[in-house]
Amino acid sequence: MALHIVLVEPEIPANTGNIARTCAATGAHLHLVRPLGFRTDDATLKRAGLDYWYAVHIEYHDSFEELQAAYPDGRYFYATTKAKQYYHQFKFQDGDFLVFGKETKGLPPELIEKNRETAMKMPMTDKVRSLNLSNSAAIIVYEALRQLDFPGMG
DSSP states (O other): OOOEEEEESOOOHHHHHHHHHHHHHHTOEEEEESOOSSOTTOHHHHHHTTTOGGGOOEEEESSHHHHHHHSTTOOEEEEOTTOSEEGGGSOOOTTOEEEEOBTTTBSOHHHHHHTGGGEEEOOOOTTOSOOOHHHHHHHHHHHHHHHTTOTTOO
């Protein structure tokens, strides 16, 4: 198994490329939920992922509901600044889905409200609204992998 990083309607190709590179480095699967704010042949996307695209397991979904239907037994954790719990307070398992929203708006409010018990945030000062999407994804996936003792990684 592997962890899953889900990007719901990502808008900035460089962020998605950086996250793809993180997936290649960690063995995480990448799920992109449409609509995307860029074309997948975008040069910025490809450049950010460098030559690691061959190592990325990537799936495209037309909606978040389609993703959940494909993985009905998955455990989903939702990254949002509107959560009450911090990401490190969760006990992650192999196969978990780490869900991130679009850069400008985050996850849809109804998705957060429906999943309050698995919504997670990152500690930060009140000087910024949020961290960069690719940084947030990397921090949380590495925490999950740390909890799992970095399976399959040297």
